[in-house]
Amino acid sequence: MKITAQEEYGLRCLLQLAQADPESGLPVKEIASREGLSPAYVEKLLRLMGKAGLIHSIRGVHGGYRLTRKPTEISLGDVVRALSSLPSTEEICDRHTGNLEHCVHMSDCSIRSAWTTLTEAVGRFMEQVFIADLIGPERTVAKRLHARIETPFQV
């Protein structure tokens, strides 16, 4: 259970766009150099987010990428879904069938309860956090997230 490379780098690229002038857009090269990534890789990440409708591009000399929506209207969940996927219980059950066609625990699976509980909580978090919330100094952002989502997983 980890944050994947695509999720991490894709989010960073999107955040660059969110912080750039919304009128002019940002060229791939510029994003790549700001993040220390190869332009080819940044293209690929932007492509994924473009397919998901989060960004669009303008070709030609003064081209570049821009957000299609405001940073207040793009959730962390939107971004992660574009780049890989949020964990979903169905996916786990469908993919992890071992050597058989169906999972042996199909009808009654206690592990499913655990993943569902976890998965739903992670999903809720990701839908409540917006790109706009992630702009600013680290401390400020941390406070903002904690204020928004009080006592996550309270005991």
Add this chain to the structure above:
Amino acid sequence: MKITAQEEYGLRCLLQLAQADPESGLPVKEIASREGLSPAYVEKLLRLMGKAGLIHSIRGVHGGYRLTRKPTEISLGDVVRALSSLPSTEEICDRHTGNLEHCVHMSDCSIRSAWTTLTEAVGRFMEQVFIADLIGPERTVAKRLHARIETPFQV
């Protein structure tokens, strides 16, 4: 952000041990056939959990694997750590440095706040759930987890 195959299958194998007679232990072959996995793969998963000290084995004709601790004393976090790792913020920052030696956001990273918040919540969940909690019918387990962890990520 997903549950990995190793985490899923490893947990299933451990749960088989938790449900088996603690005196006699369970042979690899038996676990494999109950879960629809290859014996070779089950060996590998058990090896990982053995290294983490969660289980131990007895060789010979009446051998097999057993838990070293009671199911009430093994957390979901213990299992996931043995099989892959819980997401940790340091790991993300160390591994995702792009083409550079250090991450460009080293000194001040707002994304780190988001991953830290999420990561800590997931970690708390995993430490609060024990293998013993996962034994029983799906509905029962679901209720148990929800009762234990009220309104996770409350709005």
Add this chain to the structure above:
DNA sequence: CTAATACTTGACTAAAAAGTCATGTTTTCG
């Protein structure tokens, strides 16, 4: 003491994810 059961290990292969490359298209500046 030997055959059968069962764990042990390191090296191997296969599949998926991450990241790159080459080639092409669009737009604008001079």
Add this chain to the structure above:
DNA sequence: CGAAAACATGACTTTTTAGTCAAGTATTAG
């Protein structure tokens, strides 16, 4: 109209993760 800037894309290579294999060692029943 070129040349340059910048996006577009499919195929490719590399790396990581998943899963298998072969050749062991330990234990016990007979």
